Amino acid sequence: MLIPHPLLGPCDSSEFTYLGDARLIDRPDGMAEGAAAAFADYVYLRDNPAGVHRELWFHEQGDRSWLVVTRNTLTHEILGAELARDVALGGRGE
Amino acid sequence: MASADKDLAVADKSRRRIGGIHRNEAKKVRCAVRYSGLRVLIEGLTGHKGWRPLWRDPQPKPAYDYIIIGGGGHGLATAYYLARTFGKARIAVLEKGWLGSGNIGRNTTIIRSNYLLPGNEPFYEFSMKLWEGLEQEFNFNAMVSQRGILNLLHTDGQRDAYRRRGNAMLFAGADAELLDREGVRAMYPWLNFDNARFPIKGGLLQRRAGTARHDGVAWGYARGADLAGVDLIQNCEVTGFRIENGRIRGVETSRGYIGAGKVGVAVAGSTGRVMAMAGMRMPIESHVLQAFVSEGLKPTIPGVITFGAGHFYVSQSDKGGLVFGGDLDGYNSYAQRGNMAVIEDVAEGGMALMPMIGRARLLRAWGGIMDMSMDGSPIIDRTPVEGLYLNGGWCYGGFKATPASGYAFAHLLATGAPHDTARGYRLDRFERGYVIDEKGVGAQPNLH
Numbered sequence: 001m002l003i004p005h006p007l008l009g010p011c012d013s014s015e016f017t018y019l020g021d022a023r024l025i026d027r028p029d030g031m032a033e034g035a036a037a038a039f040a041d042y043v044y045l046r047d048n049p050a051g052v053h054r055e056l057w058f059h060e061q062g063d064r065s066w067l068v069v070t071r072n073t074l075t076h077e078i079l080g081a082e083l084a085r086d087v088a089l090g091g092r093g094e
Numbered sequence: 095m096a097s098a099d100k101d102l103a104v105a106d107k108s109r110r111r112i113g114g115i116h117r118n119e120a121k122k123v124r125c126a127v128r129y130s131g132l133r134v135l136i137e138g139l140t141g142h143k144g145w146r147p148l149w150r151d152p153q154p155k156p157a158y159d160y161i162i163i164g165g166g167g168h169g170l171a172t173a174y175y176l177a178r179t180f181g182k183a184r185i186a187v188l189e190k191g192w193l194g195s196g197n198i199g200r201n202t203t204i205i206r207s208n209y210l211l212p213g214n215e216p217f218y219e220f221s222m223k224l225w226e227g228l229e230q231e232f233n234f235n236a237m238v239s240q241r242g243i244l245n246l247l248h249t250d251g252q253r254d255a256y257r258r259r260g261n262a263m264l265f266a267g268a269d270a271e272l273l274d275r276e277g278v279r280a281m282y283p284w285l286n287f288d289n290a291r292f293p294i295k296g297g298l299l300q301r302r303a304g305t306a307r308h309d310g311v312a313w314g315y316a317r318g319a320d321l322a323g324v325d326l327i328q329n330c331e332v333t334g335f336r337i338e339n340g341r342i343r344g345v346e347t348s349r350g351y352i353g354a355g356k357v358g359v360a361v362a363g364s365t366g367r368v369m370a371m372a373g374m375r376m377p378i379e380s381h382v383l384q385a386f387v388s389e390g391l392k393p394t395i396p397g398v399i400t401f402g403a404g405h406f407y408v409s410q411s412d413k414g415g416l417v418f419g420g421d422l423d424g425y426n427s428y429a430q431r432g433n434m435a436v437i438e439d440v441a442e443g444g445m446a447l448m449p450m451i452g453r454a455r456l457l458r459a460w461g462g463i464m465d466m467s468m469d470g471s472p473i474i475d476r477t478p479v480e481g482l483y484l485n486g487g488w489c490y491g492g493f494k495a496t497p498a499s500g501y502a503f504a505h506l507l508a509t510g511a512p513h514d515t516a517r518g519y520r521l522d523r524f525e526r527g528y529v530i531d532e533k534g535v536g537a538q539p540n541l542h
Contacts, residue, residue, distance in 0.1 A: 001433055014435035018425045018540055020379065040525035043537050044468045045375040048366030050428040073380070073426045076433075 003069055004081050008062060015061040021046055022054035022068045025088050050074055056084060101501065101513070102223055148313060149193075149320035154327050157353030158186045160507060161345060162360060163332050163368060165189025167198035167308075167493065168485055169360040170315035170326075171500020172507070174232065177322035179501070180508035185324045188347060190331035194312030197362050200430075200462035201493040202385050202419050204398050204409065206243045206303035207268045210259045213518030213530035214471060215266040220515045221498030222268065222302060228497060234314030237307035237412065243398040244273070244281065245298045246447070252402055256298040263300070271299045282399065284450050292403035292446060305398065305409055311496055335372045335482070342481035358483045358507050360499075363428065363463025365486035372479055376486070377468040377524045379539040382427035382461040383419065383490050384436055388454040390414030399447070406443030408451075415457060418444060422464065422490070424540040431461045464490045469529035470542030474502050474512065475521040483507055484521060489542055 001013035028038035050073055057067045066084035071077065137144055160176060162169045165187045176182045189195070205225050207218035229236050247253050253272070260270035274296045279287065287294045320326055327349070334346035335357070344353035361368050363380045395410040408418035420440035423432040437459060444451055467473065467487030472495065474485050485503045488495060502513035512519070518530050524537075535541040 012435070013425075013433065020426070020539070037525070041375075044377040044524040046366070046377070046379050047370075047375060048379050048426065050367050050380075053426055055426065071425075073428050076427065076429055 001071075001076055001078060003057060003067065003078060005059065005062070005065075005067065006081060006083055007065070008059075011059065011062055013057075015059060016057040016067075017060045019056040019058060022056055022084075022087070023047075024056060025068075025084065052079065057081075101220070101505075102227075148317045149326055152325045152327060154186065154188075154330060154347070154349055154352050155325065157184075157344065158325070159184040159355040160186070160358065161352065161354040161356070162187045162358045163345070164196075164359065164361040164364075165191075165193045165316070165326060165328065166196045166360065166362060167194070167312050167315070167496040168362070168488075168499045168503065169358075170194075170312055170319055171496050172358060172360055172485065172503040173324045173326075173500075174315045174319040174322070175501045175504035176508060177319055177324050180504055182508055183323060185319075186352070187319070187324060187326050188330045188332055188345070188352070189326070189328045190348075192328050193316050193326060194309055197462045197464075197492060198312045198496070199309050200385065200460060201308055201490075202407065202409070202417050203305045203308045203411075203493065204243065204303070204407065205238070205306050205494040206300055206398070207266075207494070208243065208245065208259065208263055208270065208298065208300045208303065209532060210262045211530050211532055212262075212266075214532065215262055215268065217498055217502070217515040217519075218495065219263075219266045219268045220501075221495050224497035224501065225306065225494075226302070228306075228311075228314070232314040232318040234310065234317060235307070236310040236314050238304065239306065239412075240302050240304040241397040241409070242299060242301045243303035243400070244278065245400045246278065246285075246294050246402045247296050247298065248292045248294060248403045250295070253296060256296075260298050269300055269302050271301070273297045273299050281397070282395075284448065285399075286447060286449055289446060292401075297402075303398065305411075308493060315496075315500070332368065332371070335479075337372065337479055337482075340478075340480055342479055354481075356481045356483065356507055358485060358503055360485040360503065362486065362488060362492060363465050365465040365484070369477075369484065369486075372477070372482060374477065374479075377473075377521075377537075378465050378487050379426050380428055381422045381424070381464050381466045381540055382429060382432045383422050383464050384432040384440070384459055384461045385417070385419040386437070386440065386459045387411070387418075387457050388416040388451070389457050391416065391454060394450075401443050401447045404439075404443035404446060406440060406447060408444065408448075416451060416454060422466070422540055423461075427461075428463055429461065430463060432459075464488070464492075466490075466539035466542060468524055468537040468539060469531040470533055470535075470539075471530035472499070472519050473521050474499065474506060474516045474519040476506070477521060489539075
């Protein structure tokens, strides 16, 4: 798989390590009410879709940036990649 | 373990009862012995036109007491034990493709019970004991071969870890032997003992482990379940659940609505997808694991060997092919195929361990979808929906667990209580902090 890095261009996926669902950007507030349940959800539960999936990849053998890659889990087709920083600051990550 | 022994005795008793069933059924199918040398000879002379299917192809009935979703190893085993051991009737297995078309036909066929943690090891040892009696139990040749598994160790720290694991295995009634370097050399003199980076220092051997004919296991359970009256319904995809007031009423399928008293889900890599139809998110990610087989070679690897420094495991099939595998590709996938980087990594692991295989040609590579759980251990439990039960999260250890998984799931469905050896496999163990994490890598499914 080639991941279209927004700064570096196409990079082989073996340069990256994989973390998982991009929702992991949205860390719950540990001081809020019901934080224990929110964290159990955050840490352990996944949507695990068959189809389009937004996920976090770390360019460990490259520029060490975190990317949000949009990829189809049925075909491995990569539909896009953005810097996770931009996604987090854009307040999306959904 | 006392209770597991009792279950083995029950299984033994039901085996004798099955003997009776088989004889009765055999009369119905015109022939006292359906398979014999004479029969093969006669069929050979008459164009093999007399063989009959091993199981019926029934139409779905409007309702069943028990519906098992998934006609793979675990689903078929569940239906088998539910009917035979627990004496239940009105059971159906719904399979979206054909029987045994998923991971039961895609794995590397290893059976073993060499786990460490108390939540796991008694369960897998129960499974190992069921394997040992399986062919007599369902009267079908599953080619169970106790050729032994050797986990190689390469460092002093690894020796300590394997000694601890071996002791845990002995405590649970399994067998384990710690071999030194010369002990390993006596078994497999052609291993690369003096690899500069990963010298072989010894190994943990379980002699009762081995391999089995994976398709034969599915066929044996399917045939046994069919003979006991279970409806095995193929080409029947579940498309939804009918849930009223928090209780399961039935399932919507590609062949119409089917009512159900209890529904058991045993769908491996599709667990997330199927449970989403019941409105549940799972502590599971689906990942692709590749496996490989070489061209047929003369007998050279008598047992199962695992590399302790990389991730590589190998055995030789009875046809002569080297069957081997390694790590997950590491990203969510439902594609049943992986990428070249992992193929290269597995091949490098193999070459580091046994350079002699470098000249063998690769015949096939394929992938299967693993339901990787958040702690690397499975789930056999009820769900928040009354009457809906889950058997999943097998990661890439599902094949060896097939008999005990089926038995424990049938136990749960039939009695409402978990089997003694499967008490730890609860769905709520994650939020409650009772994870069973053999590797200790935390909630990162692609590392288990």
